[in-house]
Amino acid sequence: MSSPEQVAVCAIAVSKVVSTIEGDLSILDAVSLEINAGESVAIVGESGSGKTTLLGILAGLDIPSSGQVWFEGNDITAMNEEQRAQVRAASVGFVFQSFQLLDSLNALENVMLPGELRGDGAVRKEATAILKRVGLGNRITHYPRQLSGGEQQRVALARAFASKPSVLFADEPTGNLDTRTGEDIIDLLFEMNREFNTTLILVTHDKKLADRCDRSLVLSAGSLVFESRDVEPGSGGSINSVEQTGL
């Protein structure tokens, strides 16, 4: 294992326990992993296996109950929310299943938003260019409600890459789209990922999508059971070139 400072994202024995009426519920149990810069990694597993929680923790959206997460050499679990937000602003991009565009902003304004939050100047020009890049050059003044699901996800992709993140997190990016549109979006996602040389960490149920990543991590009941370069999501894991991870 490399030292945490050298990899893009590194989780060390990350656990997440939440309190419920019935008592404590363990969502993640001592998950450890490393993701190198420029890698594309799919996190797969059955519903409720803790994929999304892990993604949130790796991205600094949430903090683990125990364990550490290192992001580009910094222990983000030791940071407060203010500092984690600055890390996100500087280095992280997101694409969500439900797009998560602001309804009251049009496509261009949505794409400009991360730059405006950082206080960058001249964000309009870059935002317009990247919207053209995703094929929405003629829809920049349209509001999310005026766009189709595929178009909304293109805006979300444009927004994610507009800030030139070093790591892009994607949560089921095709989950709300039909197969054809989903494929188009995934093509675009991987093209842009290459162009911007971004580390990609995505959560998915989609086998095809997982196959396009450099490797896959399989979660089951909150534990990382194995990782593979050619994995059958939900198959239980009789997979070739399996590497046990910390279990």
Add this chain to the structure above:
Amino acid sequence: MKPTLLLSLLWRDWRSGELSLLLSALVVAVTTVVTISLFVDRLQSALIAESSTVLGADRLISGSVPIPGSFTRAASDYGLLQSNTISFSSMVFAGNLNQLVAVKAVQKNYPLRGSIHTSQQAFGPVNIQTSGPERGEVWMDSRLFPALAIRPGDSVAVGEAEFVAQRAIIQEPGRGTSFMDLAPRLLMHIDDIDKTRVVQPGSRISYTVLLRGSEENLQKLHTQLSAELNTRFRWRSVRDSAPSIRSSLDRAENFLLLGGLLSVLLAGVAVALSARRYAFRHFDHVAILKTLGATPGQIQKGFIALLVVLGTIATVLGLLGGGLLHFVMLFALQSYLPGDLPAPGFGPFVLGVVTGFICLFSFALPPLFDLKEISPMRVIRRDLDVSQRSKILSYGCATVGSLTLLVWYSGSLKLTLYTLVGFASVMIVFGGLSLLLLRTSHVVGTRASSFVRLALANLQRHYKGTVVQILTFSIAIMMLLILILLRTALIEEWRSQVPENAPDHFVMNISTHDVTAVQQLLEKNTYYKGQLFPMTRGRVVRVNDISATQWENLSAGDGAGVPPLRGERNLSWTHELPLNNQVVAGQWWANDEPKHYVSVEESYALAAGLSLGDRLQVDIGGIFVSAVIRNIRKVNWESMQPNFFILFSPSTVTEISATYMTSFHLGKRGKQFLNELLNQYPTVSVLEIDRVIEQIQSIISRVSQAIELILVLVLASGSMVLIASIQAGSDERLREHALLRALGGSKGLIRGALLVEFMVLGFSAGFIATVGAELSVAVLQSQVFRLDSQLHPWIWLIGPLMGLITVTMVGMFGTRHLVATPPITVLRNL
């Protein structure tokens, strides 16, 4: 966050309608406060100006020695208008007839406020004079003309000087309704005093300077002179001089204050509700912003800045709205208000600005604080809510804000505490009761039809929200009910002061052998009830074997507005405690009480330092009567009935001969009867109080109008709360009903369910509001307004019904889009 980004967010929120409710609630808050305080400010000034006409000035300084030059110079320094008067008793002669008169010598500019009502003939039609008599002429009470057998224009003599009795006085400022100044009035020019030669060293003379000017300058003068005033001079305002008007004004002020206070609270609730909804609708937005790198600090600063911008816009709109609305109110009330209303001060506008921002920061900011606590994980897991700590901060801020606002706005900790304690107790007790009602409705619901079951199930499923909504509705309804009840009580109380056919004239000095004949004449010509009171004049000379002068120096208490112990006054005696009198210490005497007892009025006893068991010696025309204070009475001076500071047990005054007094209602029957009465019985005196009654009635009617207007404004704030509360719950209703419709529920079912839901909410809120209002009004009536408390059976029907109708109407109107929006549109946005 950059200002441009902030402004564009604000603009985008406004464009999407997100801010309209919050902005409207803030605008309504500021508008209501500005309108009420502007209106109250101007109405109070108008009422004070109106009431000052009763006094003839804004303030008086009076004393038994000439008013020092230092006083008048100080008054001039403050730019106050002044007018001097000198009052004394003297005889007026016409031929071989004469009468004792109360002379008031005045300057030409008398009175400084109001006017003197005179007539060209005794008891004749009124002619309004705004200045006093010229040199060489006197104006006299109507009753002096028949008593002296003269007509206006004839000559009379006062001391060594001859005058023309030019006019009959019908009503003059400064003439109270008490029976202390019974001698008829004679007005003359102050420069004529010397030639009468009646004012000699040692004469009992009262010197007065009338003052007119701004309230601020009058108060400054009062503060400057207060040390010197306490010893030898009295400072009087209309409040000290006319008890009926004083208490009407005090109660009206308290009521308007309460109205303003309640509307501020209501506006605060509306602001809090709409801010909470605004915040709630921004949870997702903030979570997205956070994933994009917005820090909690940026979020907090951004929303504070947004509130400041919003508050500024709302305040400007509210100030404009308030200013305009108060002009509309003044216009609507034009015929009831005096023509020259004083210009409004800056106070109400400052009050509006500060109220707007306090409302904003204590009611609207805390829910927005929640936003910085939102976890960015909400973009993935939407069930994440704000922390409990943040909610406690919200409620804490709202409570502190309300308290600050209420104490500052009302200027009365007492009124605030009563309101808040009533509020809190009702909320706690009835929060529990609402839960109970919800459970009961569920039991009933299981056997009810489908839409009723759906409605009741909805209410029970969201039982926390339902209780909050019921309590919010009940607060709004309770405040309206409190105001309606108090308004009714106040107006009834005022009207009962001057009941129909209440005596408006008093006849005094009826000798024993004329009593029957006078009574017969009154029965024939007036509305007469036949009540007789013996009466004589006397002065207290000793208290417990100490001379009254010494006693006054030793033990005088707080005597503002109360006559001094030694002054000559009317005395009476009776077996029975008179009506409108109440023994507050000691006991009333038995019918055949042989001991010599005396009863004194409460404020008089307090001012003179008298207590039970003290022995008073009274000089009644050279006969000295001694009696022990048996009891102390509280007297309703507003009752327009004969009232006495000193009453004896009848056995004490067996040697005293007395004349009698009685009262009658003349109404519109015509003043000529007074001429007839005085011609037949020249020794009797008539005191006319009909003009005073008219004046009081006019003030009461204006105050009642003001109160009704305040009610309308509070109603507007209350409706705002209802709308905000319904809107706060409409997102969730929208989602649920869209789902129901998608699953096959008809529009009729949804409408029916909504109808039942609002009816249950409204009825419950109305019921709780009724209980709360009844309790609060009982406390407010007894503790603040000094009125008798009583139950109001009708409110128990009206309250729940009002709740049911208003909540159902506002609710159905506010949720009409729920039924109209296609379910697919709603579900797409889920």
